[in-house]
Amino acid sequence: MILTTEALVLRTMKYSESSLIATLFTRDHGKISLLAKGARRKTRPFGSSVEVMNHVCAVIYHKSQRELQLLTQCDLVKRYPVLVEDLSRMGIGMTAVELLHLSTEHDEPHPEVFDLTVNLFQTLQSATQRYKNALYTYEVRLLGLLGFKPSLRQCVSCREDLSSFRTAMPQGRLRVTGNGVLCERCGERSDMGVVISSAACAALESFQNSEGIEASLRVVVTQEMSRDIEETLRHLVQVHLTGMRPLMSERVFSRIQ
Ligand SMILES: [Zn+2]
Structure with a gap:
């Protein structure tokens, strides 16, 4: 054929x-x-x-x-010349192709994942700042498209809506397990997963729902939020996509950025 x-x-x-x-x-x-x-x-x-x-x-x-x-x-x-010429954007591109390689099977079509990846490369080519937001958006959407969309607004245990808690307590800490976020009460009974600030959780949810990856470049993410988002995504990606294997590209490029 x-x-x-x-x-x-x-x-x-x-x-x-x-x-x-x-x-x-x-x-x-x-x-x-x-x-x-x-x-x-x-x-x-x-x-x-x-x-x-x-x-x-x-x-x-x-x-x-x-x-x-x-x-x-x-x-x-x-x-996409910047993916070859600019080290930080190259790191993001390499992370995306490594993730795709590890998380998909041969001969199993995912056209929407293909389109998402093209959208990432196009966004990186024209972006002038906040490149990492593009990677966060790519990873959280990739999880969703492959069937592992984390719940970031409702507690995965008791289904409480956490948006008002997040607004009232931006520095509040929420636990995130493989399926998504836990409210304070349910989180106290668990030692699974990682902990993320309310503000970082809200930013990650906005990336999950934003119109195209380029829209994520407008969101301001502080260093603390960035650390929380990265730890959360690393946890989710390892649980669902790479089988706890650390990404090679991430190890290499964390030394450069
Ligand atoms: Zn709960």
Whole structure:
């Protein structure tokens, strides 16, 4: 079967002097690993399209019983230069592709996750500040799209609405477990998960519900809130997406930022 689909390049690995093994996250067919014969030559049929974080249009010769598919054509749709040239934005892009790689199965389509990732790259390309808000928004939405949307407004145990508590006590501390936030009363009976301030919880909920990732760049997040949001997202991502494995890209880029 010949598949023609938009895709993001997640990973490439040298296979021989001239060929690569690449993993693409395709819009219509999910993650696919494939052999790109001649891709290291930078000439036709691929040019320099098969590079990590490029948005491409791929033609794939696909056999269902085969683990490694064959890339027959690949055209660049869009390259995002800041993801290569600016270290902090590169760190965010690398975190996103690593997360996608770890949290999705081969041949399982998630077109809305593909669109979210393209939205992240576009936002980073034009953003001038608060890049980390884009990553927070990406991660909290990715969790939702993959079936693990955390409840951030209602207590996951007693269902109490916490919005008035959050407004009245911005420095109040709330416990967050894998499914979402607990009210003060329910939180006292638990030692699971992590603790987040009311203000940080409200910001994270606004990211979960904002119109597109670029809208999150308008939200002011203090350093304390940022620390809480990062710890909460790391917990949720490890519980649901990466099986408690720390992200390699996060370790590398935390030393740079
Ligand atoms: Zn409760």
